[in-house]
Amino acid sequence: MLTPASHEEVIDWLDAHLHALPGETVAVADTAGRVTGASIAAPGDHPPAAAAAVDGFALSAHVTVGASEYNPLMLRVADEGSGEPDQARQVVSGEALPTGADAVMPIVDADLRDGVLEIYGPVAAGGHVIPAGREARGGDRIVEAGRALRPVDLCLAAEVGIETLEVVRRPRVGLVSLHRRKTGQGVDPGRAMIRALVEHDGGIVQHEAPDGVPFAQRDVDLFLVLGGTGFGPDDEAVEALRSAGELAFRGVAINPGETASAGLVEGTPAILLPGPPLAAWFAYELLAGRAVRRLGGRGHVLPYGTRCATLARKVSSGLGRLECCRVRLAGDRAEPLAVADNRTLSTAVRADGFVTVPSHSEGFPEGAEITVYLYDQRY
């Protein structure tokens, strides 16, 4: 009998051997979803000067004092130049105010007739004006390091005048499946699944023949091998890792996925995933996915949205193993699916999410408040 390593041991080992990759310079427009290698600072104030917040007329607020429906103020509208006391200038939203102007009368609140503006009420100084530096002051850190850039982030970076950003290089993953040889299928279905997971985690699966030789690729940041991890004669992947490098862990106390193994090939981490797809999926999430996310500068939490739910039936789990329990949600209740079944992939397809039972726990009673990871809120 083999004694698998604990999940914690393997995580510590992964974290010791995997670090965020170096940065690369990318045009701001192409950085959505990429992870910042360094924080982003505004190069100067933005807006650089006070600007109109709405379409309207820039003017000096003090001249509008006393204007009313019954006593409209008439102002000349200048084509160019400054907000002289007796003049207004038409501006569009976002345009810098002319010198001397300190307010904007919204176009919808005034009338323009033959070059003369009629104003029916006062506007306060600063009214409908975006002050200089409202978005950011020069030197302000607008985005932290290690953040997956949102669409609004890259927009703000471009707004303040930044053209390129330093983002963590995308992890390159060498993925070889040995599983298909056994099942006789032309293509291993699990390989497409793992590729999709790697890509969702920001990695790139290097192009290669799906039945390639494990560890033959160069220029990868991580090796993943699918299948050939069995504790029986079906251990090609383990033997290949022993030949090409060194095996660090043979088996991990997770269920499904307990035959997952790991080691190093010339300094590059290699993770061996079980061939059966449900086990491959869970071992990916806990081990390989963490490695991809770590190389890519991403956080350690499982990349799924969560919600709280009440367990509709008890879940038993083996002490010493981190277990995955798929659940269906009905309102606030989570119904476990096929608890004892660590093999049937359709349980994951039918599930809305999953619960993990820590290795120090023997499970959860009916009615327990649990945290469900939601399959459809992968981010």
Added chain:
Amino acid sequence: MLTPASHEEVIDWLDAHLHALPGETVAVADTAGRVTGASIAAPGDHPPAAAAAVDGFALSAHVTVGASEYNPLMLRVADEGSGEPDQARQVVSGEALPTGADAVMPIVDADLRDGVLEIYGPVAAGGHVIPAGREARGGDRIVEAGRALRPVDLCLAAEVGIETLEVVRRPRVGLVSLHRRKTGQGVDPGRAMIRALVEHDGGIVQHEAPDGVPFAQRDVDLFLVLGGTGFGPDDEAVEALRSAGELAFRGVAINPGETASAGLVEGTPAILLPGPPLAAWFAYELLAGRAVRRLGGRGHVLPYGTRCATLARKVSSGLGRLECCRVRLAGDRAEPLAVADNRTLSTAVRADGFVTVPSHSEGFPEGAEITVYLYDQRY
């Protein structure tokens, strides 16, 4: 003064003019994140016959009755063929059982010496066996129509023997920015943001010059124009839509984003988004994003994970307008950011998420339980 359309009116109009696009056939391995056009049925039982759930030895369970540590059972291991009463056959996980075998003795629970298997305990009939049809019975609907395919889904589809799937065609979006002309920036920062949002919603922004002419493109499913929606002279986009087709809505009661407009160009919906980025973002989410998601066969909910939180300060909102309030989370408390500010993009960058205040509400009091849409859980 213009009276903007209500959010509900515009949504009804969008839903009446936009429907899921026809399907296209895609190799299963390339369908992650794509939306099923039809439900997926298993072509036959899977597995087609009972199979080993673990690496081990296939045998007839009844011969193991009485085996114990003190009275081990010895069985010959056959290279080929059936589970004769006095024989076992080595199998790997996933392999079909030979005729006559009804159980598998796990390799880790037995010893093999010189072609003879020593068994130290009984195994029940069906033990460590995956019954035929466990994953799916022929004709079973394994995935519903209208589902964004998860990695496990495409794996199951491939496992049961499906090679291609019918998925909704990706919406093609013609995106033109008029905003940059005004700001004088080389590229409109908002355009990159909208492109990223369209792509995240499964759409494709057709290649074109960023300063293209609105509505000049052909073969698009949706026109988006950014900027030129002002209620003042800055209304190029509105004029262009009036010339090229028909304007259906001039202004929508959402904040930010109230100058958003919509219409049809030769039957193709066109949505005009305000130029200021925060308004463009919110109008995208509520109107354009809904259109892209609807064309792509996706659901109507905002594509963000949610969580409940307690409002740390009151939020006021104008009756009759759907308002967006950005919030920061601190534990279970949501702190509103710059409530009255519908312009400053950095409020969205600093926020963890946002709350929407419905048009029939004047806001939420301090301490209210609210639902926060989480920026980082976009799915």
